Amino acid sequence: MTEATILDRDAVPSDRGLALRRNVALGMLFLVGTINFVDRQLLSILVEPIRADMQFSDTQFGLLTGLAFALFYAAMGIPMAMVADRWNRIKLIGIACLVWSGFTAACGMVSNFWQLAAMRFGVGAGEAGGTAPSLSVLADYYPPAQRPLVIGLFTLNGPFGVFVGAAFGAWAAAHIGWRGAFLVIGGVGLIVAPLLIWLVREPARGQMDRTGADDAALPIGQTLAMFAQRRSLRMVMIGSGMAAFVSYGMLNWIPAFLMRVQGMPLSAMATWFAPAAGITFGIGILGGGWLVSRAARQSPRAYGTIPAIAAAVLVPTFIAALLVDSWQWSLVLMLIPMAACIVYVAPALALVQNLTAPRSRATASAVLMLMFNIVGLGLGPLFVGMISDALKPEYGDESxxxxxxxxxPFAVAAGIAQFAMTRHLDKDFAE
Known part of the structure; x- marks a missing residue:
């Protein structure tokens, strides 16, 4: 039995046509999200050939994979989400995909650091119209009890994109070059975007909620007020921000660590790292959503407890993976922290969907993703790059x-914040 079939069981309302529409929507949104993550991972996989061609420092690369992308992603995230709460979300996602795919293709035609940074600005601005509207669409296709698992399935686009990006990037570096890789991935997005608009129907807002949808979207001030009023929403912002700092810092730099420090050949990236990363990230995201879906039937505290346990598992296993001397053992030990570092994603996104009104969900998701992207994507890779450059005179590649x-320490802080959130979840769900 497929996951989609399981999700359709006990659907509200029971409608075979609705089941087909929701599965098509989930599949197409997953595909669009995968293209998003392939683009992000591609730059990380191709760091060494790009660095050799353009003479980047680690700090500059941290800017490219982190802050340059995240600033424009964050700046456009809330405005795009506000549009999504007021306009056709499927058309918005399709247009956004066209924009970021065009800029992705343009990354293959740059000649210096600043041109590549400008293209990444454009990619970030376009991708801001992808995830938050997609989460809002899925919340209107699936009832609240199914949302942690559904969002876990949707956010599998991240690990699947990591797998495809790593495998394709390693192949492209050897056969068509890093420029050709960006042109190909950008072209795929330009084809998929019109298919999304053609195949997916915009759902009625609030159709899966007992309260239904309000007539008008909430002003941004009222959406922000929900985060101020509900302590669990405040704590999920803090815990998720710290967890994203760790996960993006790991995701963006593990390939370079394995190749530069541990001596992993580029060809082994496709053979070993790509499937390892895809499978472990998939286990982390889907496992987090599935565990919370089951455990939250007994207590909503599961939204904080399970991510906190994952953070506790991550710390010793990641330390061990960094201290061994061979890339083979490092990769084997890295499997556990690569899964644990993203367990928080589906529970955090589902929590926001379940504690906010239908007409404010895209905006509320964008507020949470502001933390994901400014603190996590924006600062995590940059922090690692700056520390590496600072230590390089003394430690060389070991930096x-x-x-x-x-x-x-940020992983420890994330686990503490996620566990602290559990004290407030019973009250906030009751309200």
Missing amino acids: LRWALMAII
């Missing part, structure tokens, strides 16, 4: 090992 070790 990256100790720079990655420096994110461990």
